[in-house]
Amino acid sequence: MNATFSLNPSLEADSVPVTTLSLCDVRLMMDASYPWLILVPRLPDAIEIIDLDPETRHQLIDEIAQVSHALRESTGAEKMNVAALGNQVAQLHIHVIARFRNDPAWPGPVWGAADRKAYGPDERDRLIDLLVGRLG
Template sequence: MFNTRYNKLAPQSNVADSAGAVGGGKFTVDSRLGADSFVLAQWPLCELRRFDDQRYDWFMLVPKVPHCVEFLDLPLTQQQQLAQETQQAAQLLKTHGRGTKLNVGALGNVVSQLHVHLLMRAEGDPAWPGPVWGHSPAQRFSDAEKSAEIKRWQALL
């Protein structure tokens, strides 16, 4: 595998301490998600994050809820809010993203903190038709490119 940060045994920022608190009872993004993405917006329930790989228009929604691992860990009102924010991010990608196929998924087998991936795919992209995870190392944005990417998406929000 190309990305060793996603080792199940790696420390996670969403694991409770001895008192049962995560980040002092406050929401924190798992360190692996934080290292591989950057924030585009703060929505009512989620952080909207951009995966740091130039080859794909790829968002992640991370509910700002401590201890949240499964969709079912959210109360019904937050489940509905997550669905609404997923729809909003999906529409943004479908309208303005590069690609023809929108993939949406929330696996969490390695990073257990609940997060939803929204990823535009195109026939002929580097991983097509297989999954992007583990296919090849990410092609990271430079600082200037990251700033431009943030401005690009924030102008469309």
């Protein structure tokens, strides 16, 4: 086991920081096709949800709920998708994605569904500001 947490380089390259909660770093995926956050628990070597002790699991789902509320309120999402997959990047990270009936993957899942779309800088900063306003 490593003693300290460090963010996986691939997650770091694909996302930008939004805020830091008690357990998780919250980051925005750089894909304007969907308002898409990831939560990364700052725990060295965590891969599966079942690697967390029960108290930490409760904290995780509380932060998933907090982020889901903030993302839904910031975007008017019609459905929230929440997932811990980690088939490509093992470091535990939870996707919280705002879905719309007119998004490019609907009703399928987002992974691999469409080419990544760049955010305009203003669009991205506006979304991050809204989220930070709700998440602190």
